[in-house]
Amino acid sequence: MGEGIAVPMSLDGSGGALNGKPPAAAGAWGLIVLADNSQTDPIAQVERHLRVLAGPIGPLPTVVGVGRLETHPSPGVEAYCAGLEAAGWRVPVIDVDVRRETDVRLLLSVLVGLAEADGGAPPE
Numbered sequence: 751m752g753e754g755i756a757v758p759m760s761l762d763g764s765g766g767a768l769n770g771k772p773p774a775a776a777g778a779w780g781l782i783v784l785a786d787n788s789q790t791d792p793i794a795q796v797e798r799h800l801r802v803l804a805g806p807i808g809p810l811p812t813v814v815g816v817g818r819l820e821t822h823p824s825p826g827v828e829a830y831c832a833g834l835e836a837a838g839w840r841v842p843v844i845d846v847d848v849r850r851e852t853d854v855r856l857l858l859s860v861l862v863g864l865a866e867a868d869g870g871a872p873p874e
Contacts, residue, residue, distance in 0.1 A: 780861045781812040784848060785830070787822040793833040800839050811864035812839075815846035815857050 785792045830843040842860050846853040
């Protein structure tokens with residue numbers, strides 16, 4: 751697969767899309783992890799997915815988008831940041847609703863900014 755963004759398709763705890771190296775990860779220049787805050791222990795799920803992907807594809811610019819914070823406010827964004835940092839992950843965490851174009855654009859903008867800051871601009 752060509753260069754792009756690896757997006758795991760499930761954070762439901764099954765890890766279905768993350769058993770081994772996901773096909774979409776080959777050649778990826780960035781990673782977006784979407785968390786559903788209505789799930790049980792979503793911070794641990796995000797951390798597990800980051801850990802599983804770190805080995806196969808190495809360090810990548812990464813951003814975490816947390817959905818359903820309006821209806822499930824706990825844990826909050828600060829708790830995600832603290833929990834992920836305690837596990838060794840310093841990544842931006844953003845409150846998003848992926849049904850809103852502006853929120854999706856924000857995720858992508860942050861990811862591109864991280865890629866550019868790392869000296870690896872995304873492909874045109």
